[in-house]
Amino acid sequence: MLRRVLESLSLTDSFMWLTGGAIVAVIVVGSAATLSMGRYSGRHWFDFIIFGLAQGSIYALIALGYTMVYGILRMINFAHSEIFMSGPYTACYVAMALSRSGFLESQPILSLAVIFIVAMAVSTVIAVLLERIAYRPLRTAPRLVPLITAIGASFFLQYTFRGLYGSGFQAYPDIRMLQGAWLLGPLRILKIQVVVILAAALMMAGLYLFIQRTRIGKAIRAVSEDKEIAALMGIDVDGMIVRTFVIGGMSAGAAGVLYALMYRQVHFFMGFIPGIKAFTAAVLGGIGNIPGAMLGGVFLGLFESLGPNLFLDGLGVPSPNQLKDAIAFIMLVMVLIFRPTGILGERLAEKKA
Amino acid sequence: MKSLRLLSLVILATMLVSAACGPKAVAYEDKIGVVTIKPGEPIVIAYWFVVAGPDASLGTDTKRGIEIAIDDKGGKLLGFPIKLIGEDSACNAEGGVAAATKLAANPAIIALVGSNCSSEARPGVPILTKAGMVTVSPSNTAPFLTDPNRGPDYAGYLRTAHNDKVQGAVAAEFAYKQMKVTKAATIHDGSPYAEALQAVFAETFKKLGGTITAQEAVAPTDTDMRPVLTKIAAGKPELLYYPIFIAAGGHVTRQAKQVAGMEKVTLMGADGMFSPDFYKAAGDAAVGMYHSSPDFSAFAAGYKDFLDKHQKKYGEKPLAPFHAHAYDASMMIFAAIEKVAKKGPDGTLYIGRQALRDALFATKDFKGLTGNLTCSPSGDCADPRIAVYQTTADNVKNLVMPETPTWKPY
Missing domain, CATH: 3.40.50.2300 (Response regulator)
Structure with a gap:
């Protein structure tokens, strides 16, 4: 009996490795074929990488919220995508008002600051309320219960915002300062993407330092390692959990504004796809691990942008860009086959063990 | 024997009763049901x-x-x-x-x-x-x-x-005959509408003598169109036909202006995004682009009354075609x-x-x-009349669709 189980296990294992090997082979052959085709110049590749970095840094910022909540509560906060949506959707009305009054034109930096503050505040309030109302009463419940609650909260928030702002979409106004591109010799970078990448990098660095260097950061890490021992050491566990949600809400709100500045359209359903992608990024990097989430986000963005054109174009696949989600999720499968804990997941697993 | 007679009597009575109300049921019978x-x-x-x-x-x-x-x-x-x-x-x-x-x-x-x-x-x-x-x-x-x-x-x-076979052909004729374009690319979003429309466009365009440099696809929920546009730009088309919907179409329109090699490419959409909402989504990037859409100027005389009623009832112009x-x-x-x-x-x-x-x-x-x-x-019941419209700066500013076609095939 046991032998049979072992046999079937090894069969599964070898199948997984075969699948992994086949995917790697497709990637290598496809990339070689694309590069030898010579359709894209260095400038194109540079563009693909910048597009991927900009998209990836937004995924990374959202992924932080998933990973931090998972680290501290061991639950997937599926309503995080709605925290991401609520801030920029609300701030859009502020942005439109500023644009109508002409203030946006004359004081773009101040206006942007106002938009960011409003978005981050709304997202944070939603995140904290969510924790207080939906998750805290279920702290001692089995793990599946808060998970289902999170999905319910996600729907509740989506349709609340649909009721508040309507079922259509709104568009962020043009901000002249962020339009156009900078030229670096033969290379050309869009201003908005530079802003997005820099802002995201800055926020992530700040957050990393906050978690690693400050007393609160240390306390959050202690709670995520062991709630009971942390409580015995005199750490306010509930307070730390609320702070985690505050940080997650703030980074989601900021990510939302960056996303909205890049893509303009905001609607009540806008959080769904980025939320799923960011969750993927968090798993990719090793869920519960903060640098892992950042790395996972950037990886995912780069795969989405480079993958279809690098791996599939040379193989003659028609319309490869349609398959970018497939590529992103296959990458997730690959990582999970070869490193089930995610890219940086092991360190965390050791600590928890 | 006696019981058999009784039974047949009962059957007869049932038949008589059902015959009495029978004609009514028969008259409203229908193969698949009556409401x-x-x-x-x-x-x-x-x-x-x-x-x-x-x-x-x-x-x-x-x-x-x-x-x-x-x-x-x-x-x-x-x-x-x-x-x-x-x-x-x-x-x-x-x-x-x-x-x-x-x-x-x-x-x-x-x-x-x-x-x-x-x-x-x-x-x-x-x-x-x-x-x-x-x-x-x-x-x-x-x-x-x-x-x-x-x-x-x-x-x-x-x-x-109208059937896409009509609209796709009109768009291709416009591109080739009116715009004098010989190289075009298309984007669809995997929906039957967009896929069929761009296929008819590409087929007609090739038949007329043009070249299709790329037939790409995105997902309707995609927001980052820059990689796919960069790929299309590598083929150096003169016109991009993307008969998709408002959300994705808005992203393509805005981002086309930001991708190197796409700034000068003529943009053309179809009736799926011929709406003031599209102008909201695409912003100033929509100025100068073309849409294939039903020809409102060829509609029956009653259409003017319809527009008056619409204005009176909803306080605005129609939102889509x-x-x-x-x-x-x-x-x-x-x-x-x-x-x-x-x-x-x-x-x-x-x-x-x-x-x-x-x-x-x-x-x-x-x-x-x-x-x-x-x-x-x-x-197919339509009496299809498809024309091409061009968007002006005023259209985008006031969020109204252009009213008179710039080109029609008839």
């Missing part, structure tokens, strides 16, 4: 449109077309009040199935208007057809829906919208109901479902707003 409407009950018509989400303007626009048609009938048909109900169909296959399943479960529905997107119709129509219902779409344009070989699953489906098609679809349904409905002696109305289908398919020379409608055996 019975007692006096005072409404005639229920349903829509299945995308009335929520980023593409809601399409559904709202067509829904208003039905509402105005009902108003023009005085809200009544054969003395019975008309009641309009509906479901959101979300402009995707899942939404189409959900809406159709929900509506098919309501036996009071006599006929439907919808769907909006061909992707909803593909899985949704068979569900309605099996329930014995008939639906007339004001805005599905994918060719396979009215293909002569479409099969019995689509027997309850007609449309007043298919309100008149929805109006015509409703009027066709009303005419067919008037033709087949039978009134019982107690004032009850009986409508045979197969009879209603037959009457709709038999529509001939129906004077609608969009032209003279004659339905083909496979359900």
Whole structure:
């Protein structure tokens, strides 16, 4: 009996490795074929990488919220995508008002600051309320219960915002300062993407330092390692959990504004796809691990942008860009086959063990 | 022996009784069912449109077309009040199935208007057809829906919208003959509508002598179009045809202006994003681009009245191009109901479902707003007139669609 189980296990294992090997082979052959085709110049590749970095840094910022909540509560906060949506959707009305009054034109930096503050505040309030109302009463419940609650909260928030702002979409106004591109010799970078990448990098660095260097950061890490021992050491566990949600809400709100500045359209359903992608990024990097989430986000963005054109174009696949989600999720499968804990997941697993 | 005689007597009596009420039942028989409407009950018509989400303007626009048609009938048909109900169909296959399943479960529905997107119709129509219902779409344009070989699953489906075969060809002719473009690229979003439209465009364009540099695809929920646009730019096209929907179309339009090598490429969309909402999504990047869409200037004289009523009722101009098609679809349904409905002696109305289908398919020379409608055996009823419009800075600034076409093929 046991032998049979072992046999079937090894069969599964070898199948997984075969699948992994086949995917790697497709990637290598496809990339070689694309590069030898010579359709894209260095400038194109540079563009693909910048597009991927900009998209990836937004995924990374959202992924932080998933990973931090998972680290501290061991639950997937599926309503995080709605925290991401609520801030920029609300701030859009502020942005439109500023644009109508002409203030946006004359004081773009101040206006942007106002938009960011409003978005981050709304997202944070939603995140904290969510924790207080939906998750805290279920702290001692089995793990599946808060998970289902999170999905319910996600729907509740989506349709609340649909009721508040309507079922259509709104568009962020043009901000002249962020339009156009900078030229670096033969290379050309869009201003908005530079802003997005820099802002995201800055926020992530700040957050990393906050978690690693400050007393609160240390306390959050202690709670995520062991709630009971942390409580015995005199750490306010509930307070730390609320702070985690505050940080997650703030980074989601900021990510939302960056996303909205890049893509303009905001609607009540806008959080769904980025939320799923960011969750993927968090798993990719090793869920519960903060640098892992950042790395996972950037990886995912780069795969989405480079993958279809690098791996599939040379193989003659028609319309490869349609398959970018497939590529992103296959990458997730690959990582999970070869490193089930995610890219940086092991360190965390050791600590928890 | 005695009991047998008794039995035959009972049978005889039963037969007599059933014969007494028999003629009534026989007269309102129908192959796939009869809807019975007692006096005072409404005639229920349903829509299945995308009335929520980023593409809601399409559904709202067509829904208003039905509402105005009902108003023009005085809200009544054969003395019975008309009641309009509906479901959101979300402009995707899942939404189409959900809406159709929900509506098919309501036996009071006599006929439907919808769907909006061909992707909803593909899985949704068979569900309605099996329930014995008939639906007339004001805005599905994918060719396979009215293909002569479409099969019995689509027997309850007609449309007043033009077939993509017409629109794709008009767009290609415009690109090649009017714009004198020889290299073009296309983007679709995997929806039956966009995929068929760009395929017809590409086929016609190649036949005319042009080259297609790329036929790319995105997902309707994609936001980052820059990688795909960079890929398209590598083929150096002069025109990009992307007959997709508002959300993704807005992203393509904005980002095309930001991708190296795409700044000068002529942009062209189709009727799926011919809406003020699209201008909101695309912003100033939409200025100068082209749309293929129904030619409103070729509509019947009644269209002006329709616009006045629309303005009065909703306080704004139509939101998308298919309100008149929805109006015509409703009027066709009303005419067919008037033709087949039978009134019982107690004032009850009986409508045979197969009879209603037959009457709709038999529509001939129906004077609608969009032209003279004659339905083909496979359900194509449109009198298609497609033109090309160019967007000006004022259109974007005031969020109104251009009114006069810049080019028409006839």
